[in-house]
Amino acid sequence: MGGFDWDDLRFFLAVARAGRLTIAARRLGADHATVSRRVTSLEAALKATLFERRPQGYALTAQGERLVVAAEAIESAALAAASDIGGSDLALSGAVRIGAPDGFGTLFLAPRAVALAERYPELEIQLVAMPRLLSLSKREADVAIALSPPKEGKVVARKLTDYRLALYASPSYLAAAAPIRSAEDLSGHPLIGYIDDLIITPELDYLDEIAKGLRPRLQSSTLVAQMQCAMTGAGVCVLPHFMAAGRPELAPVLPQIQLNRTFWLIVHAELKDVARIRATVDFLVRETRAARALFLPE
Structure with missing residues (x-):
């Protein structure tokens, strides 16, 4: 550990987080030459290359990745000590x-x-x-x-x-479409849902839980897009309550059908x-x- 300067870790973390010397220097209130010198000094003391210098910025090496974990633990301990002694909140950065x-x-x-x-x-x-x-x-x-x-x-x-999902459609769609009195009636309505091969987790594959064989006619990889489609009258969509609540453009459909996820x-x-x-x-x-x-x- 001869020649190791603990304060060099501040400069190392700033570059690791920013990816560029100029940005790190601005955040530290130093010039970029000083930041570069402190990082080089740390590498020399540790006898390890911490960054790959690339035209687009600084990328951590495997040794750098390992040091980030240790350096952040030291940073956290220092901040916690300052907070405990000074009685102030952590000055996070x-x-x-x-x-x-x-x-x-x-x-x-x-x-x-x-x-x-x-x-x-x-x-x-x-x-x-x-x-x-x-x-x-x-x-x-x-x-x-x-x-x-x-x-x-x-x-x-x-x-x-936990959160709850239910069926929603726009009031204008429901006023013009055939009545929906049961889950079986949904097969006669355009459904909005996920693209099958882009469903990232089984928890999002929920149409079969409502009625076997239901398939979305209008499909999107994002739930926000599905909600927008439903709001403009494209059909019926399964949405979380936290997304649909308070939106006059959406009305519940078959409110007795509810799904729970976490x-x-x-x-x-x-x-x-x-x-x-x-x-x-x-x-x-x-x-x-x-x-x-x-x-x-x-």
Whole structure:
């Protein structure tokens, strides 16, 4: 450890998070030459190459990936000590990437993320709201919301909330279409749903639970697009209550038919105690609990 300067870890983390010297320097209030010198000094002290220098930026090597975990643990301990001694909130900084299904991410989380940003002005929040499972092991996301807990991998999962889905259509469609008195009547109506070979998890394949053999005529890979189609009168769609609630463009169809699913909150085991991740997880849990009636209406 001769010649190792702990403060170099701040510069290393800034470059690891930003991917570019200029951005890291701006966040640190230093010039890019200083940042480059401190990173090079750390590599020399550790006798390891931490970054691949590319024209488009700095990419972590395998050794760099390993050091990020240790450096963030040190950063978290330092922040916690400062908070405990100084009696102030953690001064979080850096990026946190949240992966979520498009409906939850776009319509529930995005409007609430401003509260997290206001509480931690130095925190860079990256919201990836898309119908795809993001890999925590590949660091595609730091925190993920999923419809089922992972069966393998070095991750920690906890139930975030159950939520309810039902059938919806626009009032104009229902006024013009044949009456829908039972699930069997749905076969005579255009249904809106997922594209079969792009369904990312079995939990989204729910039409057969309503009535055997139902097939969507209008298909999309995203739930937000399906909702937009239903709102414009294209047919009947299965939607979560938290997306449909309060929208006059949507009316319930066969309200006695309801489906339940679960959102799971997943974090890589090595990141669960990192301050910025812990604060983000606490925020997600708190906001979801506060909106329980939106996910599970009485």
